[in-house]
Amino acid sequence: MSDRVLDLERKVERHSEAIENLERWQAKQNGSLAKIDDRLHSLERWIMATLATAVVSLLIQLLMRG
Numbered sequence: 001m002s003d004r005v006l007d008l009e010r011k012v013e014r015h016s017e018a019i020e021n022l023e024r025w026q027a028k029q030n031g032s033l034a035k036i037d038d039r040l041h042s043l044e045r046w047i048m049a050t051l052a053t054a055v056v057s058l059l060i061q062l063l064m065r066g
Helices: 002-065
Strands: none
Touching: none
16 A cells, blocks of 8 residues: 555656646747737738838829829
């Protein structure tokens, strides 16, 4: 019985360590995802600004012809 208890305690300890490692990894991944999200928002703003510039340029060209 004592060996069984020791074995279970070791398994619980290994599981606890594995869970701690996974939680650290998850926190690191969440940080990486936040950085990616920021970069995507920046890219979205750049694309919208480029589109707005193209639309304004097209409108100016159309007004100059008319």
